[in-house]
Amino acid sequence: MKELKILGIVTVFTLILYWGVEPFAHSQMHKHVEGDDFKYADLPALKVKGNAQNGQALAAACVGCHSIKTQGMAAPMDAVTSAQTYGVNPPDLSNIGALLDEKFLAHFLLDPAKVTKSKHFAMPPSAGSEQDAADIVAYFKSIAPKDVSPKEAYVTACGRCHANRYDHWTQIGDVPKTKSNIKTGVDLDALEFKKKVGIYQNKLADYMGKLPPDLSIIIRARSEKFLETFIEDPQSQLPGTAMPRVGLTKEGYEKVKAYLEKTGDPSKPLREETGPKVLLFFVIFTFLAFLWKKSMWKGHH
């Protein structure tokens, strides 16, 4: 009985200590940001309905800078040349209809800098009216693939600024498999690629003010709440940041998160599988130890 009382005291003090240095301290250190669940409530609802056919004609202007690979439209310039021209490589538009919020996208076409909250956004306003914007959005929704993989979501939404070295992703694509010269160990193709990435990164850093961080392990460096509210609206967490609001839908964000979890916390499935077994082992161990203790202390009191 006395031992249980002592255990109770030790437990209470330990829990108070934990509360103070973890949940309480973190609640005081980080500012609280209320997300709006990717609804983009600051943007007014669209007053018109889009027409995909009209949109298709209007979207022809997009391929002046962007590619729409699923529709057989290639980019006019490669990634490095694009970065040299605009500061960053414009995204492929094949799956934006599946990942980005409809309302966001329409307002974005009307005024990119305002909607992204990024002062020096490279893309100019690209729709003449709300009707045009809605039509273009309707077109991209009509060509959007049903299923977008987590990596595809990352590439479209984040991948042109943020590398992910644990998945061999650079801002200009996957690191290609190359072979080195067997006699010298020199891998010219790899060096060539490295140089391209370097040029791209320098241009990107000029455009953004600094090189956006590699996101390989960001899932463990930031809390889930931070990532969610930050991606939804970067200014809410980091006022003045050059990162634009990208306008992901909730599902789009979940896909990006799944990818970040895969590269930053790959042991999760095995951890969940192994945990119960190890705990079961120690429960049995403790039970046997208890029986041993009981038999050893027999007649001692």
Next chain:
Amino acid sequence: MAHFDENARPFSHKWLNERLAIDTLKRVLSTEYWIPKNINFLWAMGMVLAATFGLLLISGIFLLMYYQPNTQLAFDSVNYTIMSEVGYGWLWRHIHGVGASVVFLIIYIHMFTGIYYGSYKKGRELIWLSGMLLFVLFSAEAFSGYMLPWGQMSYWAGMVITNLFSGGSLHANGLVEWIRGDYVPGQAFLNRFFMLHVLLVPLAIIGVIVLHFGTLRIPHVNNQDGEEIDFEEAAELYKAGKVKESKVIPFNPVFLSKDVFVMGVYFILFFYLVFYHFEFAMDPVNFDPADPLKTPTHIYPEWYFLWSYEVLRPFPTDPGLVAFGFAQVIFFLLPFLDRSPNVAPASRRGAFKFWFWALLIDMIVLTFMGKLPPEGIWSTIGLIAALTFIGLWIALPIITAKEKKL
């Protein structure tokens, strides 16, 4: 010259006994090493600590096989190679990280148990002193280990802590550079902390653990009532079969059986943390690679250093360093500052009872404030708690000298 039986089979019991005195060793160190019966589970914390140290050592050896002490490679060797390429590397790392944090929780429980029951007095001074030495060594081990992943917190904590050696207005920058091997933490810094973490400090820890056990053997462990036991008499009674009347039990197997049971309960908690709740031991900030051009918004040490950090922080530089130095050494002096002749639980020692709980609560308050940003009300509370900490230690000899003999 001792007598050796030439007919004894090599490695037989007799052969070993003549050469190693294994029977005597076993008797002295285990089966006739007497432990008071009147104890509770807090007396198992020593073995729990030994077991945790074992876990840290084993997991550390596995991590050492893949870790790269190089400022360019260290971060990814930990976060990529060990976490995703090495089979169960994540498990070893989480055991190591959680173990490093939990070991301090158990150390503090172990220390406060000693303070509560007066287990540092009357022949037990060396147990306390060697234990405190272990505390310092574990702190050095924890700090040096924290540098190794070369994340943002490794780098900046390394910067801040080595800066302390400039001695405030002494401006001993030469000393700081000598410790770092550079003007700022860099390759030389990482290499030497790597050496400290995997060789010198663990060697010293193992040596002092042996010393700590040694200091315990003659005075024996204390008991729940601080009762002075005639161990020889009690042992005779036990050996005569009167186990119920005897006040002692042998370390092996009776005390050990309870130790192992407590360890089992502890391991359940430990591995629950390892699998389901390891984040508390692995600060998110350290998952950003070290960046000398970007200071993190909040720099704070791991939770177990927060109280002493907060004794430093609320004061101006020079008095702060003096207060910090005070906090580092004052626990060593406990056996000499406690002037009371009583070895008894704090609950029976009058004013000391209040002193004990005041110290515990004050250190928890210091710990909280050490992590919070030093602004507004938090820095005021921190300052009061730091002054209280110093005041409590100054008051200790006075209140214990006035204590009535029980």
